[in-house]
Amino acid sequence: MTLRVEEAAIEPDRPIVDPHLHLWDIPAVEGLPQEPQTFLLRDAARTLEACGHRITHTVFVECHAMYRAHGAPELQSLGETEFANGTAAMSASGGYGPTRISHRIVGNVDLCRGDRVEALLERHCAAAGERFRGVRMNTAYSPAGLFGGPAEPAARDRIDDPRFVEGCRILARMGLSLDVWCLHPQLEQLVRLADRVPGLTIVLDHLGTPDLRGDYASREDEAIAQWERKLTQLAERPNTRIKLSGQGMDVATLLGASTGTATSNELAEHWQARICAGIEAFTPARSMFASNFPPDQSAGSYGTIWNAFKKIAARFSEEEQDWLFRGTATEVYAIDT
Numbered sequence: 377m378t379l380r381v382e383e384a385a386i387e388p389d390r391p392i393v394d395p396h397l398h399l400w401d402i403p404a405v406e407g408l409p410q411e412p413q414t415f416l417l418r419d420a421a422r423t424l425e426a427c428g429h430r431i432t433h434t435v436f437v438e439c440h441a442m443y444r445a446h447g448a449p450e451l452q453s454l455g456e457t458e459f460a461n462g463t464a465a466m467s468a469s470g471g472y473g474p475t476r477i478s479h480r481i482v483g484n485v486d487l488c489r490g491d492r493v494e495a496l497l498e499r500h501c502a503a504a505g506e507r508f509r510g511v512r513m514n515t516a517y518s519p520a521g522l523f524g525g526p527a528e529p530a531a532r533d534r535i536d537d538p539r540f541v542e543g544c545r546i547l548a549r550m551g552l553s554l555d556v557w558c559l560h561p562q563l564e565q566l567v568r569l570a571d572r573v574p575g576l577t578i579v580l581d582h583l584g585t586p587d588l589r590g591d592y593a594s595r596e597d598e599a600i601a602q603w604e605r606k607l608t609q610l611a612e613r614p615n616t617r618i619k620l621s622g623q624g625m626d627v628a629t630l631l632g633a634s635t636g637t638a639t640s641n642e643l644a645e646h647w648q649a650r651i652c653a654g655i656e657a658f659t660p661a662r663s664m665f666a667s668n669f670p671p672d673q674s675a676g677s678y679g680t681i682w683n684a685f686k687k688i689a690a691r692f693s694e695e696e697q698d699w700l701f702r703g704t705a706t707e708v709y710a711i712d713t
Contacts, residue, residue, distance in 0.1 A: 394431050396669075429679060497550055510555055515562070518627070519591070523629065559584070
């Protein structure tokens with residue numbers, strides 16, 4: 377990965393928890409939704425050092441990295457949790473810079489496994505200890521496809537699946553959270569889930585991406601109005617949080633391996649309406665900025681993205697900014713700062 381810093385960091389001493397960072401090594405395999413790319417611990421450490429921002433901790437979010445090649449299918453994702461925990465241990469040694477990379481882990485467990493879910497979750501907790509804080513599985517669906525290919529058909533209504541709901545109840549009982557990435561037509565399902573499992577902390581990733589393709593291709597204003605309305609409905613559920621992320625990736629094409637050239641001014645101008653709508657719905661105390669790196673690198677460098685967030689956040693009070701940049705993330709993922 378090529379590192380490029382176009383701008384000096386704004387407010388470089390502000391502590392930031394990045395609650396959405398992936399690590400992966402993606403080969404050139406036809407059918408994958410990403411271009412070949414590598415972003416492992418040393419790449420992340422160099423990126424964090426070069427950005428100039430004070431990133432104190434990062435949260436690893438599942439991305440189908442380092443799954444086991446053999447064994448029971450339901451246990452293959454355990455390889456990713458073991459991988460993330462290993463990088464966290466390496467980072468905690470201090471040999472890769474001051475940031476605690478992968479300090480918390482959101483792994484992938486098939487929540488539709490019924491009464492086997494608890495045993496699966498216990499395996500992930502045993503592999504990562506207190507670092508393992510939650511689960512995300514694929515729930516994103518668009519009839520227009522995602523990342524250059526068809527979306528998984530089963531993901532369309534997975535959030536409403538009674539087996540998934542039961543798995544979420546087990547998550548809540550174990551004190552773990554649920555990250556969800558879905559597109560805006562699916563937000564009604566997420567509202568129902570929040571009502572069905574009120575004890576579960578649900579984190580909506582990437583602002584619940586508005587789907588502006590397919591049937592919505594010529595109805596963008598209508599789609600955005602629907603998205604805002606559903607976002608407000610979701611925010612009325614007190615067990616929900618939102619990640620102000622994912623605005624740099626194009627869901628219509630492969631996730632790229634090159635870094636975009638946009639400036640923070642350009643990104644802030646382009647992103648601020650949606651981000652501010654998310655903050656208005658959820659309030660700063662339930663919202664968190666997140667890099668979604670490397671996917672969001674298609675828009676700009678890591679440091680440029682955080683500069684854009686800081687420019688958007690400048691309208692808020694110091695206390696509100698602290699919630700946006702670290703407070704909400706530390707609360708959700710039990711990070712002791």
